[in-house]
Amino acid sequence: MSDDKQVGIVLVSHSGPVAEAVAALATGLAGGTSTAPVAAAGGTEDGGIGTSSELIAAAAAKVDRGAGIAILMDLGSAVLTVKALLAEGDELPEGSRLVDAPFVEGAIAAVVTASAGGDLDAVEAAAAEAYTYRKV
Template sequence: MSHSKAVAESVAALTRALLGSAEPGPLALAGGTQDGGIGTSAALIRGAVRAVDEGRGVAVLCDMGSAVLTVNSLIGDEEAGLPAGTRIVDAPFLEGAVAITLTSAVGGDLDSVLAAAADARDYRKR
């Protein structure tokens, strides 16, 4: 989930390229608003989460604070219709996307995906 469709598409393209021939787990993008602008869209988020739901939980990676607020409001609203087990990933956007995609490609479950994202969050670049 990014405020920008172009950013979401670019990050997804990079993570897929880094995987090489490995197939990622289910992946859907929600970038920008429904009219193509910058921002968040509850409808796009709901659609993306539902598109990848296989009944084992869904990890949602957000780029910035208001995206987290939007996803949290959907998770907390039973009428929003998000699948049970939808979780926000607490990780930097690019590094988290790589960790999530790689972990799902090797068959990791939701807990493994969240753990890989936590490792990406804690990795120090010094």
């Protein structure tokens, strides 16, 4: 799959630095020269704690390559903000999808899968599978 048709990933956190760090970690672990487009949408426009529909929409537009967009969130109100954007229907690019997955592990799995050329269904499945990762 060519770079221009990769699934985009948007990482939504209540904290700008957290979203940026998870994006950097996932991108770094995906490696390679054709890493999927990833954008962080953390915090509010003024740098505060919270979520911003404007930042999320801008991040989605930035990573849109026509193959869909997987949106992963950290906490409750981020989920509600993304759901509201999806319900409005015109704020996010076509093919945008809320992905229910652990934020860090799911982001890594999503970026690795998208970078390997996986479609949106495969990216969502890989991210959701992160719920089964055991640490002990």
